[in-house]
Amino acid sequence: MRRLRSLGLMLLLCAASAAQAHDTWVQPLPLRPLPAQPLVLELSAGHGLQPLSAPKKRRLRSLGLIGRPCQPVAWVRLRNRVRVRFGLTAPGLSCAALSTRASLIEIPPAGVDAYLAEVQPAATVLQAWQAQRARAQPWRERYAKDAKAYFRAGAGGLPWKKVRAIGQTLEIVALRDPTRLRLRSSLRVELRQHGLPVPDAALRLFDRKGERLLRTDAAGRATLALRCRGRQLIATTLLQPPAPVGAAWNSRFATLSFSVP
Helix, strand or coil: CHHHHHHHHHHHHHHHHHCCCCEEEEEEECCCCCCCCEEEEEEEEEECCEEEECCCHHHEEEEEECCECCCCCEEEECCCCEEEEEEECCCEEEEEEEEECCEEEEECHHHHHHHHHHHCCCHHHHHHHHHHHHCCCCEEEEEEEEEEEEEEECCCECCHHHHCCCCCCEEEEECCCHHHCCCCCEEEEEEEECCEECCCCEEEEEECCEEEEEECCCCCEEEEECCCCEEEEEEEEEEECCCCCCCCEEEEEEEEEEEEC
16 A cells, blocks of 8 residues: 555656656757867756756657758766767758657646646636546646757858748748847747647747747647747647547647847
């Protein structure tokens, strides 16, 4: 009995952590690297910009630079982040991207409530969860993640149109080059799943002043006003109720990051 209570406590703790530690992101170090210097990408999963856990290498499906053939030359795992070193930084605009393999998790009801309160899904998702909870069926979820970051190292580089949309399963598409933005400007984005716009989806926006929430319009678009310099992270989570009833939920997470000089 004691072992069962301990196991239940561990599941609750994991669920509470998972409710906050689900946004996986990638960023260059430094945020504005110099051309012809070693390129380091930092990966982490956490609540917004707060790194909480280091992604496992075996769970990555892909990691690299779009349009620039390259292979990691070093992988350093720290307590709550991973630093991956590549070759020399190419000049101009670059897009770093990663995707993960699907993983299965089970979350107790208290953890699910915290999770849904954070990701703000559509009303149909909340209704499906309440019906499932009434049947005393556990929440099992199969999830995968997509992340990308834009950065610029001097002039030149790839044309923006070649990296604006890179074909991720769930993708936050910036409708202008975010590396050209300045303070008090704005960025319009479009959320796409399998290339199609996603309306009425929550976008969580993080910067050094905190968190904001927007929802996409009928065309899957939303506008972010830039209110401070430094790192900017846009995150979203889409949940699909199980079919048939009793099967696992399916979810996809996506992030887009860049910096304002």
